[in-house]
Amino acid sequence: MKFVAIEPLGVGEGTLRKMAERALPGDAEIVLYDTRTADTGELIRRGGDAEVIAVSNLPLPAEVIDGCKNLKLLTVAFTGVDHIALDACRRNGVTVCNSAGYSTAAVADLVFGMLVSLERKLIECDGAVRAGKTRDGLVGSELEGKTFGVVGTGAIGLRVARIAGAFGCKVLAYSRTEKDVPGVRYVGLPELLSTCDIISLHAPLTGETRNMIGERELAMMKRGAVLINTARGPLVDNAALARALGEGKLGGAAIDVFDSEPPLAGDEPLLHAPRTVLAPHVGFATGEALYKRAAIVLGNVEKWLAGTPQNVIQ
Incomplete structure (x- = not known):
């Protein structure tokens, strides 16, 4: 052989x-x-x-x-x-x-590393210290008390849900297959989108899930909400996401996956969107x-x- x-x-x-x-x-x-x-x-x-x-x-x-x-x-x-x-x-x-x-543990770790970096403005904090500045303008947000939505509850999604609960979040989930998970309440996607402060995507890429978060779904999200995608880039219409960030509709996005593998072309919309933490597909690495x-x-x-x-x- x-x-x-x-x-x-x-x-x-x-x-x-x-x-x-x-x-x-x-x-x-x-x-x-x-x-x-x-x-x-x-x-x-x-x-x-x-x-x-x-x-x-x-x-x-x-x-x-x-x-x-x-x-x-x-x-x-x-x-x-x-x-x-x-x-x-x-x-x-x-x-x-x-x-x-x-990669269950690795991806879940990255979700919260990117999320905490975004909510506590760690990239900006690092830049401020190196530039000899103070914490002025760098007041962040806590995870405790937030409503955290998980889209897709396979192994990674469930681990993310458990960690979110440990941070003191209320956890909602949407998935094709619902499971009996303590501390997690399943809801429809529109309710999850309109209710959650943080939404983390963990669905596979199929014909049904491609662009499952598009302009219409982004419009359903709470003003100031954060979207995390460490699953598959094409789950999201990234051009629409960049527009929503640019218009101030969303509070931020943490993205590890894109429509193509990095290195990204210079015209990738998310490269120029505000309030983002981007990674070059390292969730599993x-x-x-x-x-x-x-x-x-x-x-x-x-x-x-x-x-x-x-x-x-x-």
């Missing part, structure tokens, strides 16, 4: 190779690439004769899937798989597994999360070889 990590998975090559050698059969051929490429021909060359390919968030179009003639398992080092040509995988009989759960992710990727291969596949998307 040939296993190919078609792009770096975020852990050192030596560490990943040792993990792979422990997880895979002794006669497995292990190939680890330490560079990323978007060139279709190069991707086909890298994965063309592999039975198993590991990929992170590198887009794999149908041409690549079709070109990898021996491919049987695609183990994705990511939670979402909207960057994978699933139709081509289905047509070619390729099993697709994801790595759900590896902690040393601990990346190690967990590699372990899940290889665990997917072990389970598949044993005939008991896990984390199967299709």
